[in-house]
Amino acid sequence: MFFSINPTNGLAIFDQIVRQVKFAVASGTLAPGDMVPSVRELAKELAVNPNTVVRAYRDLTSEGILEAVRGTGLNVTEDAVAHCEKERLALLRERIRHVLVEAHSSRLETSEIRELVEEELTRLERTAKGKRGKKGADS
Amino acid sequence: MFFSINPTNGLAIFDQIVRQVKFAVASGTLAPGDMVPSVRELAKELAVNPNTVVRAYRDLTSEGILEAVRGTGLNVTEDAVAHCEKERLALLRERIRHVLVEAHSSRLETSEIRELVEEELTRLERTAKGKRGKKGADS
Amino acid sequence: MFFSINPTNGLAIFDQIVRQVKFAVASGTLAPGDMVPSVRELAKELAVNPNTVVRAYRDLTSEGILEAVRGTGLNVTEDAVAHCEKERLALLRERIRHVLVEAHSSRLETSEIRELVEEELTRLERTAKGKRGKKGADS
């Protein structure tokens, strides 16, 4: 459904899941009270080991974003929205800063970096449009 | 000297060293025939274990970017420049794309992403100017 | 199992492992999709440090002969066979040439060298037969 994993991302798989849940909450795709997919279901969908999903859900639970409902599953908490909205930009900003710092320390001019970013951003938009035009899209 | 390690940027230390050597070659900071800092020296400077530097240098050697001169050290090969110039953009582009893809999949609008990048880029420029204005400061 | 280390043959241990994996692939003893022994297992079997095996496996991985399957182990790639078949003869030929060159430069006649080789080859055959005749014996 809304998650997609890229194993060569630099991010650990469980971390990608954690972040994507947070992003989904921040963007309203996942609302308080909604259930997240079961561990098995998500593990199958993403073709990862169930324990990896367990790990991600455990982290989210201990951060108060998910809560266990006995015998039912995990659902998004009330507090989650505020928490995730704040965190979304921070998480992204952090990664963006890291890569920009590296680009800068490689002695690329700011303008060259900006150009690189624009190129990739444009390519991304084009891809996104293409997918939207069709139907579902995955990574 | 010209290398700096950031333990929280998601990249393995040896990989950061590898990339920084490549960037230094690409930008001309390190020219063919130049010697890279000795294993022990760099290890001390970066406060990492010598074996971590050995690992990075070995990888660079097997990529043909460095070559060992028995008993004297490692120097940058003639081929290195072409190799690194090509690779610099590819390496950076790769990381940039990954973070942009994540930002996009978090349902941020392209304009919002662009804004985030601009903010960080501006902050980066300001920091850089600041440093230049003073004297040497390091990360 | 199929690997054996000889600490006095002039080759580094990790290199002997690398070569033996390649040879096993070239000879079909190890087929694409097969898992190589785990780092810890092989280290124990050869009585070497696990890191030495790690080093060998890493080299093989970066040559595209092995690939890591997260959390399960390393397996032989599809490409490995072609790669290793070509390399087997090259690796052996290289070593053979070196020793023949030395023998020749020691002013031995070609016929004398040939004789030496034949003697050792015969002894090798006899030993091999002996082993086959019994049961398993190792070096």
Next chain:
Amino acid sequence: MFFSINPTNGLAIFDQIVRQVKFAVASGTLAPGDMVPSVRELAKELAVNPNTVVRAYRDLTSEGILEAVRGTGLNVTEDAVAHCEKERLALLRERIRHVLVEAHSSRLETSEIRELVEEELTRLERTAKGKRGKKGADS
């Protein structure tokens, strides 16, 4: 003059020198009473570090093959011939056996190994003839 170094031989440089001196003695190229080249001279000729030659000569001296003549240099001892003649075959045989063992353990048939050796031996003869035809020859 009669020595040549191959840095990619698998053998350490000092060891190549040691062996070549022994071979020269065994073949009569160097006779008891003959002086070996001075450390400086040989180091320059082979383009290696003088300390490497010192190391080789030290080993040879402690084996009783060379002896120091105060203020003159090093010369070949009386005992050297017998010693070296015996050792020549042993040294070569040892290396030959190592490579044959490896070839055999790579599951090459004896006939295939023999073929490989013959090919390289033939190539060696051809090269040697070529050189002899001309004048001096180097590695």
Next chain:
DNA sequence: GTGGTCTAGACCACC
């Protein structure tokens, strides 16, 4: 359980 990374420190060959 698996491999990946890192630290710590040893010995060797070579300059």
Next chain:
DNA sequence: GTGGTCTAGACCACG
């Protein structure tokens, strides 16, 4: 002094 190799043992992420 240099790099190369090996040992020993730790921690992490993933299955």
